[in-house]
Amino acid sequence: MRSFLLFWVTAACEIAGCYAIWSWARLGRSWLWMIPGMLSLWGFGWLLTQVDSPLAGRTYAAYGGIYIVSSILWLLLAENVVPDRWDMIGAALCLAGTCIILYAPR
Numbered sequence: 001m002r003s004f005l006l007f008w009v010t011a012a013c014e015i016a017g018c019y020a021i022w023s024w025a026r027l028g029r030s031w032l033w034m035i036p037g038m039l040s041l042w043g044f045g046w047l048l049t050q051v052d053s054p055l056a057g058r059t060y061a062a063y064g065g066i067y068i069v070s071s072i073l074w075l076l077l078a079e080n081v082v083p084d085r086w087d088m089i090g091a092a093l094c095l096a097g098t099c100i101i102l103y104a105p106r
Contacts, residue, residue: 017041065098
């Protein structure tokens, strides 16, 4: 369960960092947006190393589903766009994949 929670915090850092860079590059915001963006992306990288998994590739694969669901939530909460059914179906499938990767007996 700790890994699952870490993934959500990690996704928030990655999305916030990427959005800061997006804001600078695509929305014409000040270059100062890069400072919190870089800090957020550093936090993303560090937090991902805190997940209790001996294999980086499996950790990244499991994290991918959480990132996708978090991105759909960002679409709704930050960009005020209601996800369509295909967004929701895709996100649900990815989240199912995350659970399989994380919790499958090995």
